Amino acid sequence: MAADVEPLQGSLFGDAKAVSIDSKYSPSNNLKSSDDFSDEELTKDAQLRPRKAKSTNFKSGKEFLSSSNDNSSSNSDLPTWSHHNLVDIELLTPVLKHYVELKTANPERVLLYRLGDFFECFFEDAIKLSQILDLTLTGKEGGKTIGRVPMAGVPHHAAERYCAELIRKGLSVAICDQLENTPSKGNLIKRGITRVLTPGTVIEEGMLQARRNNWLAAVVIESKSQKQSLCWGLATADVSTGEFLVMEREGSSSLYQELNKLEASEVLCSKNEVETPNDWCPDRLHLTQTQKTPFSRPEAELTLKAHFELTTINGSGLQNWPLALRAAGGLLSYLNNTNPINDASECFGSSAKIPLDLPKITFQEDSLVIDAQTRRNLEITSTQRDGQFHGSLLWAIDKTLTAMGGRCLRRWLDKPLIKASDIRARQEIISELVASRGLRKSIRKLLRSMGDLERLAGRAGAGQAGARDLVAIADGLDRLPHLAEQLKSISAKGPSWLTTLTQENKELMQLAELIHNQLIDNPPLSLSEGGLIHDGVDQLLDGLRNQLDDHNTWLKSQEELEKKLSQNINLRLQYHRTFGYFLAVKKSKAKQVPEHWIRRQTLSNEERFITPEIKAREGKIFQSRARAARREYDIFCNLREIIGNKANSIRDSARSIAGLDALTGLAEIAATNYYCKPTIIDENSKNNSRIINIEGCRHPVVEQILVEESFKPNNVKLGSGTDLIILTGPNASGKSCYLRQIGLVQLIAQIGSWVPAKKASLSITDKIFTRVGAVDDLAAGQSTFMVEMAETAYILNHATNRSLVLLDEIGRGTATFDGLSIAWSVSEFLAKKIQSRTIFATHYHELNNLSDSLNNVENFQVLVEESGKELHFLHQVAPGGANRSYGIEAARLAGVPKDVIQRAHYLLNQLQKKEIIHE
Numbered sequence: 001m002a003a004d005v006e007p008l009q010g011s012l013f014g015d016a017k018a019v020s021i022d023s024k025y026s027p028s029n030n031l032k033s034s035d036d037f038s039d040e041e042l043t044k045d046a047q048l049r050p051r052k053a054k055s056t057n058f059k060s061g062k063e064f065l066s067s068s069n070d071n072s073s074s075n076s077d078l079p080t081w082s083h084h085n086l087v088d089i090e091l092l093t094p095v096l097k098h099y100v101e102l103k104t105a106n107p108e109r110v111l112l113y114r115l116g117d118f119f120e121c122f123f124e125d126a127i128k129l130s131q132i133l134d135l136t137l138t139g140k141e142g143g144k145t146i147g148r149v150p151m152a153g154v155p156h157h158a159a160e161r162y163c164a165e166l167i168r169k170g171l172s173v174a175i176c177d178q179l180e181n182t183p184s185k186g187n188l189i190k191r192g193i194t195r196v197l198t199p200g201t202v203i204e205e206g207m208l209q210a211r212r213n214n215w216l217a218a219v220v221i222e223s224k225s226q227k228q229s230l231c232w233g234l235a236t237a238d239v240s241t242g243e244f245l246v247m248e249r250e251g252s253s254s255l256y257q258e259l260n261k262l263e264a265s266e267v268l269c270s271k272n273e274v275e276t277p278n279d280w281c282p283d284r285l286h287l288t289q290t291q292k293t294p295f296s297r298p299e300a301e302l303t304l305k306a307h308f309e310l311t312t313i314n315g316s317g318l319q320n321w322p323l324a325l326r327a328a329g330g331l332l333s334y335l336n337n338t339n340p341i342n343d344a345s346e347c348f349g350s351s352a353k354i355p356l357d358l359p360k361i362t363f364q365e366d367s368l369v370i371d372a373q374t375r376r377n378l379e380i381t382s383t384q385r386d387g388q389f390h391g392s393l394l395w396a397i398d399k400t401l402t403a404m405g406g407r408c409l410r411r412w413l414d415k416p417l418i419k420a421s422d423i424r425a426r427q428e429i430i431s432e433l434v435a436s437r438g439l440r441k442s443i444r445k446l447l448r449s450m451g452d453l454e455r456l457a458g459r460a461g462a463g464q465a466g467a468r469d470l471v472a473i474a475d476g477l478d479r480l481p482h483l484a485e486q487l488k489s490i491s492a493k494g495p496s497w498l499t500t501l502t503q504e505n506k507e508l509m510q511l512a513e514l515i516h517n518q519l520i521d522n523p524p525l526s527l528s529e530g531g532l533i534h535d536g537v538d539q540l541l542d543g544l545r546n547q548l549d550d551h552n553t554w555l556k557s558q559e560e561l562e563k564k565l566s567q568n569i570n571l572r573l574q575y576h577r578t579f580g581y582f583l584a585v586k587k588s589k590a591k592q593v594p595e596h597w598i599r600r601q602t603l604s605n606e607e608r609f610i611t612p613e614i615k616a617r618e619g620k621i622f623q624s625r626a627r628a629a630r631r632e633y634d635i636f637c638n639l640r641e642i643i644g645n646k647a648n649s650i651r652d653s654a655r656s657i658a659g660l661d662a663l664t665g666l667a668e669i670a671a672t673n674y675y676c677k678p679t680i681i682d683e684n685s686k687n688n689s690r691i692i693n694i695e696g697c698r699h700p701v702v703e704q705i706l707v708e709e710s711f712k713p714n715n716v717k718l719g720s721g722t723d724l725i726i727l728t729g730p731n732a733s734g735k736s737c738y739l740r741q742i743g744l745v746q747l748i749a750q751i752g753s754w755v756p757a758k759k760a761s762l763s764i765t766d767k768i769f770t771r772v773g774a775v776d777d778l779a780a781g782q783s784t785f786m787v788e789m790a791e792t793a794y795i796l797n798h799a800t801n802r803s804l805v806l807l808d809e810i811g812r813g814t815a816t817f818d819g820l821s822i823a824w825s826v827s828e829f830l831a832k833k834i835q836s837r838t839i840f841a842t843h844y845h846e847l848n849n850l851s852d853s854l855n856n857v858e859n860f861q862v863l864v865e866e867s868g869k870e871l872h873f874l875h876q877v878a879p880g881g882a883n884r885s886y887g888i889e890a891a892r893l894a895g896v897p898k899d900v901i902q903r904a905h906y907l908l909n910q911l912q913k914k915e916i917i918h919e
Helices: 039-048 094-105 123-132 156-168 252-262 271-275 297-308 322-338 372-378 393-397 403-414 420-435 437-448 453-461 467-478 480-487 496-502 506-518 539-566 587-592 612-645 647-672 735-749 784-798 816-834 845-853 887-893 898-914
Strands: 110-115 118-122 138-141 148-155 173-178 191-197 216-222 231-237 244-250 266-270 287-290 572-576 580-586 598-602 606-610 679-681 692-697 714-718 724-728 759-763 767-771 804-808 837-841 857-867 870-879
Touching (some): 094 110, 094 123, 094 173, 110 156, 148 156, 216 252, 231 252, 244 252, 244 322, 372 735, 372 767, 393 403, 393 647, 393 735, 403 453, 403 647, 420 437, 420 647, 420 679, 437 480, 437 647, 453 467, 453 612, 453 647, 467 480, 467 506, 480 496, 480 647, 496 647, 506 612, 539 572, 539 580, 580 587, 580 612, 587 606, 606 612, 612 647, 692 735, 714 735, 724 816, 724 845, 735 767, 735 804, 735 837, 767 784, 784 804, 816 837, 816 845, 870 887
Parallel strands (some): 110 173, 216 266, 266 287, 679 759, 724 837, 724 857, 804 837
Antiparallel strands (some): 118 148, 138 148, 173 191, 216 231, 692 714, 692 759, 857 870
């Protein structure tokens, strides 16, 4: 029977008119909703109709083989309610009242408040958000007497991207999310702060740099008396990787150097430290002021014992280092208060514990000391000129394949080894990997696509990991047996941590099997919509899925029935995420549909209808689907908790994998760039304990950048009869490059690497110092010469006879006689008093006379070839002192006007004739 020409639109939720349908065409619609079935009934159904479980199929080794503009404006340009303190909270709407209550409790954080599909900010946060993120500032009705208040927001699905930008600006973010999907009758949806993001506590992948640690630091400073230098304790932790280090030392300069090297994202300190003259913290670091109480010793001890479930801290050794203990306790307290991993709204009703290692005490004598100026001059992790990674030492030698391997190599460069035995242990592994190309390639194939197990385990332990994170953990753990098989062919003992990979860890293998058996291989991003868990894992879930199969069978039969009733073989029963299930017919057939159909939607090419039976069944399907999704999420949370409890074991293996990745990367660069294995001299070797002897030394970075010509290698010999080399030669001839390459060769040798040279014998260096280039510190009101003298003073006060000192152009920033006097005096002090291994590059040729009076001083020069008016730099260092600087020739090559060059030649001749400068 055809419908009326213009049938009325049926209501989805109102009472529909009963329509008589021949019962012989109507399929059974008396199947109960899943909510009508108990867990026992569903489990029994799963037993009667079992679903096939996934069998574990481990993979074989072959398968593996911008700043916002500060547009300051007057108060009159601000919105009426520019701050939450300006409004009477009792006059606000319930939502805004709750917002202000949360904002009052978190005044220093940007509060993102979930409303529907957006995270919104109000009042001053809305203004700040619109300026920083370049968002449109809108408004929201605040109440009858309040009117509209400022509002700005971001889509909830893109919140991580916007939060990352806020974190980069040094801001902290509190995220208030919905704690329930639907509100109870007559109430607002329950909301609460589920996540606090600060620069030092983020663990989200999109907010972290993969190949560097994200350090959170805490400082405790104590001055015993006005005459004594301050004492300090420093605790540093990377929440994403679990590393936790503490130290205790003296002197504001040493604290400055440590923080400068660390490049922490956030530095915590109490009010007392902020009020202390702040010469201990680099200006670029983000200081966060906290309460003093967590930094007290009793409170710190309680915090540490509670977090690590200890009865005493004596086992950690911290009891002997009170300032380090207090810093560690203050840092942990901050993490607990910000609660960066709170997942209470999703799982188990409580937040997960922050997975950190026990604090490890570090000492200055544990590693080669490299001060901030030397790091900048040697361009270890960034270039001196523009701070770029490209062109740095790390860029040149980093051939690691995993993010954790990249971080490991960076840490090695930050803290090179000081013990010969440890250096040789790494060298031996590299030697075998260089010798066996097949072994090296096989290991690198296994590492190539491995996930960041360190941070993945951390997110699992923090209750923040997604399903894909857990699958990545399992895939990484699957590679462990194959790595162990490859390492069996290495005869060298190697570092102690390598044994973690050679010994089978059955618990981790079982964990990988559990993940594979429960989670599908390519799970969806969403954790709340189902589709995560294999069949056969849980009988209750299987029973719910059986119900959904029955519903799908009913839908198919209903579609066939409606085709017969409407006599329309092209009819389709379809589903839309918003509208649910519907019957779709073409426009031309819309007037011939049965009377019991209810028009739902009109499109340009088709009409959509529903029936009371389909709508009733739709509700049951949604209930079953929601119940199955909740069950899947519960199973996933349980699995994530199991993995989180094994986070430390996973990280132990991850750090060994990172170290292996770093070693294979160093072996790769050694094999492809013709490096040599340096001989490391023991400290107790009487004759050679201070020797630095390098043949064919090359700069590891410059040789890779050169395209049209090859790098010219040079030799150096220090510490065996010669402590000081006076190096003379013209500008742009390669003196600075020569200094840097010697420092870099010594540095990478002490991380255990091979070096860019033909042959090398190196003793252990305790400190490396450099003074290269001229830089103003205008912010501190210091000229180039003052900066130069301050750096020189630091070197002279801290160098020892086991240090390597590389100086360039000391004394050039002042008058000739003053500069020459300073350069001469500094050289004598280094050669006679300290007796450090030193290379002094200078234009003061008069310093060549030092070799006549001091037996441990030699003169070297950079060779230059003159051909008429042409000047050719040979970039070769040879014995003997130069007697010319060729400064005027260098000026000509740089494009200085001809008249200036001619006048300079005339003046030089006059000065030399009058012998203004005497010995």
